[in-house]
Amino acid sequence: MTQIHVSTTINGDAGEFLCEPDETLLDVLRDRLGLTGAKEGCGTGDCGACSVTVDGRLICSCLMLGAEADGREVTTIEGMANGETLHPLQRKFLEHAALQCGICTPGILVAAKALLEKNPNPTETEARYWLAGNLCRCTGYDKIIRAVMDAAHEMRGA
C-alpha cells in the first residue's frame, strides 16, 4: 500500500508527513511526529485520552485518520502553554491537585479548553457533561471540575 503525503499545521507550525491510509491521527502524532502527549487509552473513542482539536473542533484522534488532517489545523496538548507561560487551565490543574497519575490529564485539558472557548461560563453540570467523554480513574473528577470552574472564573475576569 502506498503511503499518503499529508500537509498540515500542528500547534501553529506547518509540516508534512507520510502515513498509511489506515493510520490514525493519534498514531501519526505519537509514532511519526514524536508528539506523545495525546494518549491511547482505548482506541475506540470511549476514554478521551487522545483528545485534540482539528480546526477548533474537539475530537478523539484515535477515531480520525492521519490522512484526513491534510490542509487542517491540529492542536494538541503540546501547543497549550505559551513558552514558559502555562494556560490558566494547566495552572489551575496544578493548584487544585486535579491529577493523580496524569495519563488522562492532557486529554482533559484539551477538552476543557474547547469547552471554555465555546462556553466561557459553564455551570458545574455543563462542565460535567462536556467532560463525560474523558475518563479519569484516579480522582473521582471532583478536583478536575473544581479546577475547570476556577479557570473559567479567572479567564472571565482577565
Added chain:
Amino acid sequence: MALDDKHEADGRVFKVVGTRPVRPDGIDKVTGRARFGADMSMPGMLVGWVLRSPHAHAQIRSIDTSKAEALPGVKAVVTRKDFTAESDDVLDNCMAGAKALYDGHAVAAVAAVSAKVAKQALKLIAVDYEVLPHVTDVDEAMKLDAPVLHKDKTDETVPAGMSKNVIQRFEYGHGDVEAGFAEADEIVSRSFKTAATHQGYIEPHACVASMGPDGQADLWVCTQGHYMVRNVCAPMLGMDIGKLRVTASEIGGGFGGKTTVFLEPVALMLSRKSGRPVKMVMTREDVLRATGPTASTSIDVKIGMKKDGTITAGWAEMRYQGGAYPGSPVQFGAMAAFAPYNLKHVKTIGWDVVTNRPKQAAYRAPGAPMGAYVVESVIDELCGNLGLDRLSVRLKNASTEGAKASYGPRFGKIGLTATLEAAKAHPHYSAPLGPSQGRGISCGFWFNFGGDTSVSLSVNNDGTISLSEGNPDIGGSRASMTMMAAEELGIPYDSVRTIIADTSALGQNEVTDGSRVTFAVGLATIKAARDAITKMCSRAAKVWGIDEDAVIWEDGHAKPAGPNAGKFPPMSLAEIAAQASNTGGPIAGHHEVNAEGAGVSFATHMCDAEVDPETGAVKILRYTVFQDAGKAVHPAYVEGQFQGGAVQGIGWALNEEYIYGKDGRLQNPGFLDYRVPVASDLPMIDTVIIEVPNPGHPYGVRGVGETSIVPPLAAVANAVSAAAGVRLTELPMSPPRVLKAIDTARA
C-alpha cells in the same frame, strides 16, 4: 511503643508537612512532556504483538509458527517453548503452556518491523486447540461435576470430596458464634453476589525491552514495582537479577493491577531472539481480557443483634473466584469483613476457587470491599428492623484501641470512632431527603503494609537535595517525599528534587502497593534525612573543632549546643555542603528497612442516592468520606485518594461487571460496555480527614490509598436499598437489577 505513649510528633509544628505545594512532576503532566509506558522509543526498535486464545478452556495440541517466521519483516516469534525456566503460575499466565485457561490467554508473540506486519504474522500462526468444557461462575466451579482447570493445585486445607477447583480454605474468628446468635433479639441471614470488576487504569500495559548478545538487558515499563519486574522476569529468562536493569516510566494508574507482569518477560524474550529493542503495548481489549480484574464473589452472611444495637455474633462464608490460578483475595476478605467491630463471637470462612477467567490481580484493598459490602448491608438491615440509628449502632460496636480484631491481633491506636463521630456531627447526616431518595452508611477497614524500602538522599554542593526512591509514583508521592525531606532537613520544598531511581541504583523496594509508599518510603526518607543530618553535624563539629555530640540541628542549620552553645554562629546546610569536599568528602544520607508498624486505617462513608422507580436508574446525589489518615502530608492528595476510591467503589456498586457469554468469552472488553463512572454521573465527593497519629511513623502517617474503596459498595447499596424500599443483594446494581428487585417487592 506502648499504647498510651505520646506520639513523637505530638506538639511538633510542621512547616512543610500539611501544606499543599505543586507536585514536582506537575508541569510535565499538564504539558504532555511526562513519559508513560508507551511514550518511549529506542533506536532500531521493533514492535511486539501477542496472539491470544479465543477459547475459555482448551488443550494446546501444537503451535506452528513457521509461516509467521517466514513473513518478511518478522524478526522473532515466541511461544512457551522458548521459556525453559521452571514453570510457575505467573509465567504460565504470561504465555500459556499445555492449556489455554481463559479467553485472552497469551499463546504466542511476534516481533516485527511494524504493527501491520506483526498483526499479519499473528494470523499465520496455526494453533491446534482441543476445546474443553469451561466454567466462569464461582458457585458453578465449586460443584463436583464442574470442568476442572488444574488437577494438582488444591492444598491440604480443603476437605476431601470437593471439586479440584477449590484451592484453599481459610478460617478466622474467635468465640462461639452459635452462643452469640442465641443471645440475639434479631438475626438476619442473607446471600450476596458481586461481579468481577477491573482496576480500569486508563494507561494500558506497555514496555520496551532491549537485550544485547552479552545477556545484559534494559527494560522500560509502566509498573507499580520495577524491582518486582526485575526479580520476576530475570529468572524467567534465565538471567542473573543484576544483569537486568528496569526503569519505571510514569504510570497511568494501577490500583493493584500493575503489581505483576504480563508483557515484560515476553518482550525480553522477543528482544533476545531478535537482537533488537522490542516495544509492546496492550490494546484496551487485551487489558480487559487478559489482565487484572478482581474476584467475583458469592457470600453468605449472618449477624445477630440485641434490641439495644449490640452485635452478638457475626458469621460469613465467602467464595471468591480469582480466575485461572490460585490466589483470589478471599483471605483478606475473610480477615477484613468484620474488622470494624469489636465482637465477642465472630467467624469467617473463605474459599479460594479457580475458574476460566483471567488471573486476578490485586485491586485496591484486595478482597475487602466485598466483605464490607455484605457485613454492612446486613448491619443496615438489622438497624432498620430494630428501628435503631445506623451511626449509633456502629459507634456502639466499633473497634477501639485494645479490641481483639476479628482476624486475630489486638488493635493499637485507631481512628474508627473518630470517623463515626465526625460523620454524626456532619451536616450531611441530618440533611433532609426527598421521595425515592435514601441515605447509606458504611464503615471500612484496610490493614496497610510496609515492607522493604531503600532511599538515598544526596546533599549537593549548592545545598540542594537529590532524593532517590524506588517506588513508582501513582498519585503524588514524590511531592510527599519531597515535603518530608524538606521538613526534616529544615529547608524549602523547592530545594529538594525527588526521582524514582532504576533498579541498579538502590536496594530492594517492595511494590507500590498496600498503601505503603507515604508510610514506608516516607519513613525511610525521614531516616535518610536524619542520617544526613548526623553527618552534617559531624562536619560542623570538625570545622568548629568541638565534639560532634555537642552539635544539634535546628531549622536547616547545625548549631553548637551544650557547653559550646552560642560560641559559633549556626552553619547552614548550604554552608556545610559547600565545604564538604574539604571536610571529608560528599555527604549523603540513606536508609534501608523492612518497614513495620504501618498502622491500620478505617473510614466511614455516607451516600445519598435517588432511584428512578420507572427505570431502576440510580443517581448519586451526595457523598462524604470520613477517613483516618494518621497525618496528612499533602492534604490535597489525601483527599484525592479518598475521592478516587469512593468513585471506583461507586462504579463497582452501580455499573461495572465482567459479562461472560455461554461460550466463556468476555462480552464487554471495552470502555463502552465496561462502563466506569464519568464526570456527569457524579456529585462532588466531600472529604473529612481525621488524624489519629500512627505510632509506627515519625510523623504519624497511615496509608490512605486503599481504605477508601472498602466502604462505598455498602454505602451505595444501603442508600439504594433505602430509596428503592427493597434490599439489593447483587452487584452491580444496574438498572435492570434494581427494577427487577422493585418489581419483585411490589408483586
